[in-house]
Amino acid sequence: MSKPTANWEKVGDKFYRKVQLYTGVFDPDLELDKYNVAGAPYSGAVAIYRDEEKLHTYRGTQAAKSSIDIYSCAGKLIRRIAWDKGTIKGLGWSEDEKLLVVTEDGTVRCYYDLQGDFIPFSLGHDAEEHGVVSCKFYSTGFVALLGNNHLISVARYDEPRPKLLAVPPSEEIISWAIIPPAYSLSRSVEVILAIGTTLYVVDATEAENRDFTAGPFRHISVSPRGEFLAFYTDDSKVWVVSGDWSEKLSEYNSRAKTMPKDMQWCGSNAVALAWEDEIHLIGPNSSATKFYYDSWVHLLPDVDGLRLLTHEVCEYIQKVPDETVSVFRLGSDSPAANLLEASSLLEQKSPKADDLIQLIRPSLAEAVDTCVKAAGHEFNIHWQKALLKAASYGKSVLDLYNSDDFVDMCETLRVLNAVRFYEIGLPLSYDQYKRLTPESLIERLINRHEYLLALRISEYLHLPVAKIHEHWAAAKVRHSTADEASTAQLIVKKLYGKPGVSFEQIAHAAYDEGRVALATELLNYEPRAGKQVPLLLAMNEDIIALDKAIESGDPDLIIHVLLHLRKKLPLASFFRVINTRPVATALVESSAWDSDPELLKDLYYQDDRRLDGSNLLISEALSQPDIHASEDKLHLASKYLADSKPFASHRTHIDDALRLLKLQQQFDKDLGLDGPTSPGSTHNPTSYTGLSAHQTIFTLLKSGHQKRASRVASDFKIPDKTFAWLKLRALVAARHWMEIEELAKMKKSPIAWENYFNEVLAAGNTRVASLFVPKCTGLSAKERVDMWVKCGLLVKAGEEAVKSKDGALFEEVRTRASGSTLLELERIGVALGGR
Amino acid sequence: MAPLTPLSASEISEKARRELLLLLEGVRGKKNLVLEKALAGPLNLLVKFSTLQEYGVDKPFFLENDNVDSSQRNVVFLVRGEKAKTVMKVADQIKRIRRDSQIEHEFSIFWVPRRTVVSDQLLEEAGVLGEASVSSWPLFLVPLADDVLSLELDDAVHDLYLRKDPTPIFLSARALMLQQQKYGLFPRIFGKGDQAKRLADLLIRMRTELNAGDNNTSNGPSFLGLTPSSTIDSLIIIDREVDFPTVLLTQLTYEGLIDEVFNISANQTEVDSSVVGGAATQPGQTGSASTSLKRKVLIDSKDPLYSTLGDANFAVVGNLLNVAARRLQSSTERNQLAAKTTAELREFVARLPGYQAEQASLKLHTSLTEEIIKFTRTDIFMRSLEVQQNLMSGADPTTQHDLITELIARDVPLPLILRLLCLESTTNAGMRPKDLETFKRTIIQAYGPQHLLTLSSLEKMGLLGPRGGTSLGAIPAAKPGTVTNYTPLRKTLRVWDDDVNEADPNDISYTFSGYAPLSVRLVQSIIQKQTLANLIKPSTHPQASAQANPLAQGLRIFDDACKYVRGATVDEVQKGEEKAGKAKSMLNGAHNEGKTVVVFFLGGVTRAEIAALRFVGQKLKESGGEGRGTRIVIATTGVVRGEGLVGTAVEERRFG
Incomplete structure (x- = not known):
């Protein structure tokens, strides 16, 4: 087994490693240098298409057909999308592996699975007119640069809304880059443009000149998390600036005569410059290392490293993770390195193993942790095993150790190794896997139609x-x-x-x-009933759709279906459909009340709902600005109920209303009240029209039109009691005290006399109120005494008390009195005697 | 893991707040906010205006006023998207702004509580869907107090009972479902009323759909979420239709009366500043609108003084205020005299702001009380109360007719009359057809012919109707279970309490000075069986009262009562997978104590009922035996009052 450090390179004081992921990636005939290449984030698929500006070897008509080819990292062709839709000006991926293709005319096609199904949308009129020049993509969106230097941003693909950013100067743009919204200060996408010798930062609201003079900048690159910016100047230098533009961190002179074709970040630590077959990797502090290739090399940046693609190999450059360094670095004496050594000694059955363990005993737990993590970062299965074995050995020595991390890591590695297998071709690093999340990994597998593996992994990880x-x-x-x-x-x-x-x-x-x-x-x-609705509608199964919508109980869905039906069906059949479904009818009614009274009228007519129909007409009558139109509507309402017995009384009410309106109009005319136009004074009504019967009588009485009031009362059979009340209130309201005094002379009243007393007293006229006290014979003496007292007539109150021979009551009155009243009371009090 | 308190008010409001601010943050820069009026109250409860300003809101506008200007590039609409009418309003305004304004605007629409298919369809037809970025603010329950959660659907009564539109039921189900997803299924669902049945069915359906649904969208351990909750005891759904009289009656608790007199909306009430003093504490606002003499008063259940007053019967509020005033006075005075050492003095000074706040609150409530007393002393109030009490205690309703006719002749506001008539109709299973006809005539003559529509609407809502339901042919002959029969209920549930004690209440009947709200009695018959059983049938031996009253077994009272109450009865047990349920109870620890009972009022709850339920909750906590510290949470579609209930039916327009 080769040393794990074999592929390490030292850049400055940090180690970088170049892991060979796959070999024999592409067909040797494929001239990768003539192709544009875009790789999906998190080691996803790679899309290539032929660069139209470059010459190609003629390979017969078949090969001349243009296409976008999607490969896995291992070079397995996933899908070939035949392309005849114009010049591609932007090709990129979203983080959920949607392929975005932007053509010159501003059409964007979003290929949401890897199988060639797409959703198109347009960048708008501007793009159509001026053409798209290039595009830069980030995890959930992209920015397109148009021919007139306008920038158009799309922030999401599920509901794409192309938005114009602030307009930069119209000079030629040398290079540009974007800062994704997640990492910019403004939380929305920002664009860095190199124009002339300076740089502009553009967001939604402004284009700000950063006042640089060192340009022109040939390449701009933003580190994956936006914390650093790298610029390549005309004099072959690489500048690294912090993301907030506050300080320049390093400057590196490549001394290259030719312009590099690409510059990308490798994780957040190093910048890679690429020429045709040469890569410079520049670490912090301007230290650098160089790699040479036999053929054209493409850079595919990822969150924690950089994938390199030539047609023979797919390689991955990343900074060696700290744990791995600590275990494997030559001459490392970290506990983890010792643990690994001990574990291999144990395998050789050497007693030294225990010595080593004892040596690192105090930091053994930490060593185990390090080994577990290092195993995760390892691509090589042999070393993964070795590290896990070491961890397991160390664990067994410890008395107490939480093995969760160890178990998790074993699971994770199993998954990682499975998907790294060349037939799947997803060479995820541990960090990428963590950020991608297992759920999204499953998604990717599904899109590649790797169902069995997806299922196995889901079950293994307990995912749905x-x-x-x-x-x-x-x-x-x-x-x-x-x-x-x-x-x-x-x-x-x-x-x-x-x-x-x-x-x-x-x-x-x-x-x-x-x-x-x-x-x-x-x-x-x-x-789920609700779920079925849209499809059923699409399938023209409208009635079933309606039933399902009702079943789901969601009024929104029901109305949705109803609107659909309403448009499609003739009115009569529409009513037939809703007729048997009370919920649907209720919803139709409910929304029609607000928006479509005609529909409602038809509905009531069709269903023979007389009362509702008549009520609707009354409601319309109320909305008429002109009283005659109202009357017409009321006539209709009345007629609607014409020959239905149960509603006879309802009809009478409508007819009464009409009669009243007629009468009121007559009054208006007779009394010279010309409707609402006359500037009414405060006592007199502007118009009688529209008042209720009671109000009419009240107002007539108040204005002194006795006769007319009586006529209304008799016409509408107002009960005497009610009329008496109306009269009393009207007279009090108008302060016609004289007439009220007249009332007091009456022998009888339909309503109790104390009501007269109360109303008048409430209006503040104690004198007139007192007139009614003697008439309240139905009340007790005490109440009458109280009434006198309320009028301020204590003497009368005293007399009343005396009359009822109630000493205590008299005493109560007496205590309230003073001065001459008191004397007077004393005088009367004698009559009570006995005390 | 600490045991979760289900349906915690602070958690719910915090979540809603966060979601809204996140949405606002998504719109870059300053923005004008266009708000539906009905949402202003809930919004005010959740977020301070200053916070909104921090998130870039420049000026708020009301959707209804249609006056949003073009001062900002960003215009944000915050509206309920369930009704086509509001959707169209939004579309029209977007079109108007686009037409009138010079600059290009960015429109955002936040639908509350969800984005609907229909709204999309309508916006598309209006040609503005592409113009606006649409998202939703899932605001369902808004906490009004720690134990009161409301959907604040102002139209709920109108939709449910007048238009028979199931939207409020669906939204309620959604809201409850969200809580179930978080805290586990309600182990048992009780309910009374046809709409309650629909809600319960919908909940069960949603559960199966959720099981079948895409559980990868819901975050968290969804497979645990759909097992019965170990912290919630049950859900009790009360359909308002079952118990209209409680709403129609005048509420006699302090808070209830504030609502009756001044109208509380979203914990705020507007009071004439001549009553409470124009102590407008917002400087800078007073100068502009001098015409508005109304002052907004926050009804805050966290105010220590108010918390003792709010749920008390109004008869004792005066005394309570007196006591509070005296205590406050003596404590400030005594401290002033006794404060000798500097340390004591400092302590006193530190407490001063508290005193001042209390003083202010005392002053406010004293003036409110005085205003309410003025109202309750009026002849009209006393007479209507007399009618109410007579009707509820079971007197022959015809004896009350003269009084009602007199009130009509005196031209008292229509809603009051309608409340009395509907009360008679609902408590006596309808009115005598002849009487009903007379009253209809009288009302039309007294208040105008437009009220033909009002009366029809009341009949549609089931608030008014002829006995036997024969007259207008709309309602078929009364079947058992279609009307609530109060005569037997007075006995089986003791909804009328003759010896009510308002000062030191021993039963919920104190909230209406005699009448015990039927809705709360139904709840009691489920969660406070023992107490209720003893109340209905006091056992003959005083010492035996501790033992089980035979009535208290099982659901006997509930079942008995349900026979006489209209509407369907719901009693569902929700079971989950055995294993998962066990796992969940293991995780949360087995609580048999301190479980939560959720009482959901579909169609609204009155403040008096809230007070009554709080009283029940209090008793459950202290009795130790029966309740085991059960906590009651009240959820509802909105807070209602009698005037609002009949007000939905009242036709506002008139001829001429």
Whole structure:
């Protein structure tokens, strides 16, 4: 076994290693130098397409057909997408391995799986007019540079919304780069443009000149987490500046005569410069190392390192992780290195093993941890095993050790080794795997149709497997040539009852494929009613869709289906459909009240809902600005109920309302009140129209129109009691005290006399109020005494008390009195006598 | 892991707050916020305006006013997206701004609580979907107090009972489902009422759908989430339809009366500043709008003084205020005299702000109380109360008709009359057809013909109707279970309590000075069986009272009562997988004590009922025997009051 340090290079005081991942990657005939290459983050797939600007060897018509080819890192062709849609100006990946292809006319195609299905969207009119020049991608979005130097940013692909960033100067842009929103200070994407000798930073609101003079900058590169920026100047120097632009960290002179073709970060520690077949790796403090190749080399940056791709090999350069350094560095005397040594001695059955263990005893736990971590960072299975064995040995010596990390690492390595296998070709590093998350890894496997492996890993890691099943079934539906019944049977047999499996998704796939019968069959197995609705609508199964929507209980879905039906069906059949479904009817009614009264009218007519129909007309009558129009509507409302017995009384009410309105208009005319236009004074109403019967009488009385009031009362059979109340209140409100005094002379009243007293007293006229006290014969003496007292007539109160021969009551009155009143009371009090 | 307190108010509001601020953060730069009026209250409860400003909100506008200007490039709409009407309003305003404004705007729409398919469809038809970035703010339950969570759906009554629109049920189910996902299934669901049944069915359906659904989207251990909760005891759903009378009655607790007189919305009430003094504590705001003489008063259950007052019967509030005033006075005075050493003095000074706050609160509540007393002393109030008490105690309703007719002749506000009539109708399974007809006529004559619609709406809502349900043909003949029969209920649930003690209450009947809310009685019949059983049928031997009253066994009272109460009865047990359930109880530790009972009022709850339930909760805590420290959390679609309930039906327009 070769030494683990064999591929290490020292750059400054740090070690870098170049791990050979795969060999014999591409067909030797493939001229990789004539291709543009883009690699998906986290060691994902690699997309290549031929650079149109370069000359090619003619290989017959077949090869001349242009295409985008998607390969795994190991060079396995995953998919060939035939391309005849214009010049590609941007090709990149999102972090969930969606391939984005931007053409010159601003059309973006988002290939969401690796199988060639895409969703297109446009960058807008601007892009169409000026053309896209180039694009830069980040994990969830990208920025496109247009011919007129405008920058267009797209922040997400599920709902792409191209947004124009601030407009930079229109001079030629030499090079540019972006800072992803996750790492920029403004939390939105920022663009660095090299224009002339200076740099501009552009975000959504402004384009700021950074006032550099050292340019022109030929290459700009931003480290994966935005903490450093690297620039390549015209005089072959590499500058590294901190991400907040506050300080220049290092400067390196490459002394190269030719311009490098690419500059990328290798993790966050080093910058790689690439020429055709030469790589310079520049570490901190301007130290550098060089690698030479036999053929053209492409740089594919990743979060923690850099993949190099030539057509023979795929290599990975990264800074050697600290744990690995500590274990393997030549002459290392770290505990972990000793533990590894002890473990290999143990294997050789050498007694020295124990000596070594004893030596590192105090820091053994730490040594075990280091070995476990180093194992994780190791690509070589032999060394992984050796390190885990060492860890396990160390663990066995310790009395207490939490093995969780060890177990986790064993699991992780098993997964990693499985996906690194060349047939899968996902050479994830440990850090990448952690950041990618196992769930996304499963997703990637699914997209590669590696269902078995995905399933095994999911089960192994206790992850949900529903998605895998679904995807498998969807693929089955798309590709199987078997007849509908047996395909359905196969899928149902495998998936039915498995939690989380959405048959709707599978059915949808079937429907998209044109296998409608299969889709219907599969949809029956979907337990979530709501989920079935959109597909059912698409399949023109509207009635079933409505029933399913009702079943789901979601009013939103029900209305959605109803709107659809309303557009599609003639009114009569629409009503027939909702008629038997009360919830649907209620929702139609409810929304029609707000927006579509005509529909409501038809609905009521169709269903013969007389009362509702008539009420609707009344409601419309109320909304009419003109009183005559209101009357017409009311007539209609009345007619609507014409020959239905149960609503006779309702009809009478409507007719009464009409009569009242007529009468009121008559009053308005007679009394010269011209509707709302007359500038009404405070006592007199502007108009009688629209008042209720009671209000009409009240207002008439208040304005002194006795006769008219009585007429209304008799016309509308207002009870005497009510009329008496109205009269009392109206007179009090108008302060017609004289007339109230007249009332007091009446013998009888339909309502109790104390009401007169109370109302008048409340209006503040104690004199008139007192007139009513003697008439309240139905009350007790005490109450009458109180009434007198309230009017301030203590003497009268005293008399009342005396009359009832109530000493205590009299005493109470007496205590309130003073001065002459008191004397007067004393005088009356004598009559009580006895005390 | 500390045991989770299910449905904790602070947790819910914190989550909602965070989500909103995150959304606002997503819109870069300053922005104008366009708010639906109905959301202003909940928003105010969750986030201070100053915080919104920190997150770039420049000016707030109301959607209803349609006046958002183009002063900011970013315009953010925060609206409920369930109704087509509001969606269209948003679309229209976006179009208007786009047309009128010179600059290019960035529109964002935050739908509350979810983005709907229909809203997308409507926006697309209006041609603005592409213009706006759409997201949702999943605001379901808003905590009004530590134990009261509300969906704050102002239209719930209107939708549920007048339009028969199931939207509130669906949103309630969603809200409860979210809580279930977090704290585990409600081990048992009780409920009464047809809509309650629908809600329960929907919950069960959602559970199966969730099981089948994509559990990879829900974060957290979803396979544990769908087992019965070990911290929640049960869910009790009360459909408002089952118990309209409680809402129709005048609430007699302090908080209830504040609501009746001043109208509380989202814990805030507006009081004329002549009543509480114009001590506007917000400088800079007073200058501009001098015409508004209203002052906003926060009804804050965390205020120590208010917490003793709020749920008390109004009759004793005066005394309580007196006691508080005297205590405050003596403690400040005594301290002033006794404070001799500097240390004591410092301590006193440190406590001063507390005193001052208390003083301010005392002053506020004294003036509120005075105002309410003015209201309760009026002849009209006393008469309507008289009618209510007579009706509830079981007097012959026809004896009350003269009084009601007189009130109509005196032109008291219509809602009051409607409350009385509906109360009669709902407690007596309808009114005599002849009486009903007379009253209808009188109301139309007194208040105007437009109220033909009002009366129809009331009938549709089931608030008003002829006995036997024969007259208007709309309702088929009464079947058992379609009406609530109060006569037997007075006995089986003792909903009328003759010897009520308002000062030192021993039963929930104190909240209405005699009537014990049926809704709360139903809850009691499930969670406080023993006490209720003893109340209904006091055992003959005083010493035997500690032993089980035969009535208290199982669900006897509940089952008995349900026979006489309208609507379907729900009693569902939710089981999970045995293994997972065990694992969960292992993880959380087995709690048999201190479980939470969630009482959900579909269609709204009154403040008096909240007080009554708090009283029950208090008793459960102290009795030790029965409750085992059970905690009651009240959830609802919104807080209602009688005026609001009948108000939904009242037609506001008039002829002319």
